[in-house]
Every structure is written in structure tokens, then in C-alpha cells.
Amino acid sequence: MVELGVNIDHVATLRQARRTYEPDPVRVAIVCENGGADSITVHLREDRRHIQDRDLRLLRETVAVRLNLEMACEDEMIRIARSVRPDQVTLVPEKRQEVTTEGGLDVAGRIDVVRRCVEQLLEVGIDVSLFVDPESAQIDASAATGAGAIELHTGAYAAANHRERPAKFAALELAGARAIASGLALHAGHGLNYHNVLPVARLDGMHELNIGHAIVSRAIYTGMEQAVREMKRLITS
Numbered sequence: 531m532v533e534l535g536v537n538i539d540h541v542a543t544l545r546q547a548r549r550t551y552e553p554d555p556v557r558v559a560i561v562c563e564n565g566g567a568d569s570i571t572v573h574l575r576e577d578r579r580h581i582q583d584r585d586l587r588l589l590r591e592t593v594a595v596r597l598n599l600e601m602a603c604e605d606e607m608i609r610i611a612r613s614v615r616p617d618q619v620t621l622v623p624e625k626r627q628e629v630t631t632e633g634g635l636d637v638a639g640r641i642d643v644v645r646r647c648v649e650q651l652l653e654v655g656i657d658v659s660l661f662v663d664p665e666s667a668q669i670d671a672s673a674a675t676g677a678g679a680i681e682l683h684t685g686a687y688a689a690a691n692h693r694e695r696p697a698k699f700a701a702l703e704l705a706g707a708r709a710i711a712s713g714l715a716l717h718a719g720h721g722l723n724y725h726n727v728l729p730v731a732r733l734d735g736m737h738e739l740n741i742g743h744a745i746v747s748r749a750i751y752t753g754m755e756q757a758v759r760e761m762k763r764l765i766t767s
């Protein structure tokens with residue numbers, strides 16, 4: 531069954547807009563669990579624009595499902611991850627100026643650096659997933675790092691218009707099959723919403739979807755527990 535990782539970064543984005551104490555992502559994580567989230571995902575960015583170190587520490591103490599930390603392949607982040615010990619780290623590229631994570635991690639171009647990060651995380655028992663574009667070279671390089679999973683970047687699929695979408699989806703299908711054949715667990719995320727998620731959820735071997743913006747947006751209308759429940763029902767239908 532496909533698992534749902536709920537990314538709660540944007541709860542912290544709202545809090546940071548006023549530099550106050552609410553809404554608190556730690557409280558929201560509990561509500562997500564009540565709605566059926568299989569994991570809670572947060573991205574600790576170098577500029578701390580949303581999730582703060584305090585959130586990560588408290589989430590580690592309070593989250594009952596799996597905690598997935600998205601982070602850059604950087605020494606400071608590796609130190610934090612090895613100290614906090616999330617269940618999983620998803621390595622992502624990070625640029626200060628971007629609104630959100632723009633492309634996948636260039637594993638093929640930086641394989642030695644990525645392998646070293648993967649090793650340091652595996653060494654302390656943290657599962658590692660690599661966020662990559664749906665390209666053969668990136669899948670093959672990911673398998674060679676020792677990581678156990680890849681998360682396919684679904685941003686191009688999500689942003690495509692009707693004419694472009696079949697080709698973007700075919701790329702996800704091909705990359706997903708290659709990942710599974712290489713023994714990697716298959717995850718996907720970015721830009722997925724209630725309208726475009728189903729074909730991705732039904733890809734052969736899909737194990738985990740990480741979804742944030744659409745769920746937090748719907749929560750404004752319906753409440754978080756309901757928004758999570760609807761997404762969980764959809765991806766497991």
C-alpha cells in the first residue's frame with residue numbers, strides 16, 4: 531500500500547510570517563497522524579525560512595509515525611541529522627534564492643560527495659532517500675551510492691499542460707521501473723495534489739508519496755485532519 535508522507539513546512543511558513551508561536555508544526559503533526567499520515571516530512575533549510583531547529587527536535591520527541599527530514603548534502607545538516615536521528619533523510623539540492631526545491635539532486639555529477647553523505651547517515655541507522663529527476667543516469671548513480679530509496683521529482687509532471695503531460699508521466703514510469711529493477715524503494719513528490727496524484731500513486735512499486743502544499747492549502751478550508759484523510763483515501767484507492 532502506498533504510504534503518505536505529509537510535508538508540514540508550510541505550517542511553519544505561516545508561523546514565520548509573523549515570527550510568532552502559531553500555528554505550531556509540532557501540534558499539526560499530531561493532527562496529521564490522526565488523519566492517517568504514515569510519516570511526517572520537514573525540510574530544515576540552511577536559511578531556516580520555515581522549519582526551525584526547535585521544531586525538528588520536538589518532532590523527534592513527539593512524532594509516533596516515521597519522521598522524514600529533507601536536507602541538503604552539507605556538513606552542518608549531516609551533523610544535525612546524526613544528532614537528532616530522524617527515521618529517514620531525503621537529500622535534496624538547495625539554493626537560497628529558490629521559492630521551493632527546483633530540480634533534483636545531481637547525484638551523477640557529484641557522486642562522491644553524495645556517497646559520503648549517504649554513508650554518514652546509514653552509519654547511524656538513518657534510512658536515506660535521494661530526491662532526483664526522472665532520468666536514467668540519476669537513478670543508476672543513486673543506486674551506486676548505497677541509498678535505499680529515491681524520490682522522483684514530480685514537479686515537471688505536475689506543471690505540465692494536457693499536451694505535455696503524457697511524456698512527463700512516461701518519464702516517471704521509466705525512471706520508476708529502473709529504480710525498482712536496481713533494488714531501490716520508490717518514492718515521489720513535489721507539486722502533487724488531489725487532481726494529479728492518482729497516476730503517480732499507481733505507478734508499479736510506488737511506496738511513498740511526500741505531499742505538502744496541496745494538503746496544507748486544503749486544510750485552510752477543511753481542517754488538517756480531513757485534508758490528510760482525503761489524500762490518504764485517494765492514494766490508496
Ligand code: PXP
Nearest residue numbers: 631661719720721740741742743
Ligand atoms: N518532496 C521534496 C523532496 C520536496 O522538496 C518537497 C517540497 O518541500 C515536497 C516533496 C513536497 O512538495 P509540495 O509541497 O509541492 O507537495
